[in-house]
Amino acid sequence: MKETTTTIxxxxxxxxxxxxxxxxxVAPRPIALASTVDKNGNVNLSPFSFFNVFSxxxxxxxxxxxxxxxxxxxxxxxxNIKEVKEVVINIVNFxxxxxxxxxxxxxGKEVNEFxxxxxxxxxSEKITPPRVAEAPISFECIVDxxxxxxxxxxxxxxxxxxxxxxxxRDEYKGNDGKLDTEKLDLVARMGGNWYTRAAKDSLFExxxxxxxxxxxxxxxxxxxxxxSILTGNxxxxxxxxxxxxxxxxxxxxxKIQEVDDALATPNLEDSYKKLHSIVKKHLEDSNLEEALSIxxxx
Numbered sequence: 001m002k003e004t005t006t007t008i009x010x011x012x013x014x015x016x017x018x019x020x021x022x023x024x025x026v027a028p029r030p031i032a033l034a035s036t037v038d039k040n041g042n043v044n045l046s047p048f049s050f051f052n053v054f055s056x057x058x059x060x061x062x063x064x065x066x067x068x069x070x071x072x073x074x075x076x077x078x079x080n081i082k083e084v085k086e087v088v089i090n091i092v093n094f095x096x097x098x099x100x101x102x103x104x105x106x107x108g109k110e111v112n113e114f115x116x117x118x119x120x121x122x123x124s125e126k127i128t129p130p131r132v133a134e135a136p137i138s139f140e141c142i143v144d145x146x147x148x149x150x151x152x153x154x155x156x157x158x159x160x161x162x163x164x165x166x167x168x169r170d171e172y173k174g175n176d177g178k179l180d181t182e183k184l185d186l187v188a189r190m191g192g193n194w195y196t197r198a199a200k201d202s203l204f205e206x207x208x209x210x211x212x213x214x215x216x217x218x219x220x221x222x223x224x225x226x227x228s229i230l231t232g233n234x235x236x237x238x239x240x241x242x243x244x245x246x247x248x249x250x251x252x253x254x255k256i257q258e259v260d261d262a263l264a265t266p267n268l269e270d271s272y273k274k275l276h277s278i279v280k281k282h283l284e285d286s287n288l289e290e291a292l293s294i295x296x297x298x
Contacts, residue, residue, distance in 0.1 A: 081159055227276045
């Protein structure tokens with residue numbers, strides 16, 4: 001079946017439609033539960049998924065309380081930061097996701113979302129806004145800059161925040177004293193009303209190519225690149241191997257009974273399929289070196 005693609009000029013659709021496409025496509029997005037105060041000391045707490053870390057030296061977190069598309073009004077977080085250039089960015093995990101969602105309600109400026117959402121405020125050490133006691137990690141930040149990306153509804157306002165203090169609840173550390181990804185159980189924003197959870201069953205590891213120069217998919221046999229069984233992920237994993245298999249390793253794999261049977265198959269296409277199925281099984285069992293050697297048997 002022929003694949004089709006819809007091409008859209010962003011200027012040809014409404015801001016609401018564009019917003020929906022962007023937020024559904026660019027996901028999952030981490031959530032910054034931002035605590036701020038205005039010049040009179042009134043506290044505001046609100047979540048933002050236009051958020052990420054952008055630098056470690058200096059430590060910079062950036063989030064964006066965008067203008068509302070429906071009426072072009074600005075959010076209290078943005079207004080507070082214009083008055084008091086400080087913010088606590090609290091990280092959100094599954095244990096607090098429903099309360100976080102409640103805090104996103106557009107209450108009046110006089111309403112304290114800590115009280116409405118049931119979160120516990122706890123005094124920060126270096127800045128004025130309180131942090132969320134329930135958050136696994138909280139970053140006290142000084143706002144270095146605010147970059148306004150536009151003046152119309154939907155325009156973002158980049159809050160460039162420099163971390164000056166970090167609070168980590170010890171229950172989210174592993175035995176090595178470092179943050180434990182499984183224990184953190186973080187959540188992230190998807191499109192619409194959807195979220196995703198970084199729970200154990202959804203976590204997986206991929207060795208980083210920066211630790212070794214992978215041989216690359218381009219060095220794999222042509223029959224592998226044309227395979228109907230091996231996926232792009234399979235090829236990428238094989239291409240991440242540090243070196244091609246040795247002749248000794250290849251010859252050893254040829255003596256494996258199922259590999260020998262695949263190589264002896266008269267029809268070349270059938271031989272490829274059998275061999276690729278064997279390779280895929282070894283990949284699933286994380287026998288990477290053997291999988292690569294088998295691939296080079298033909």
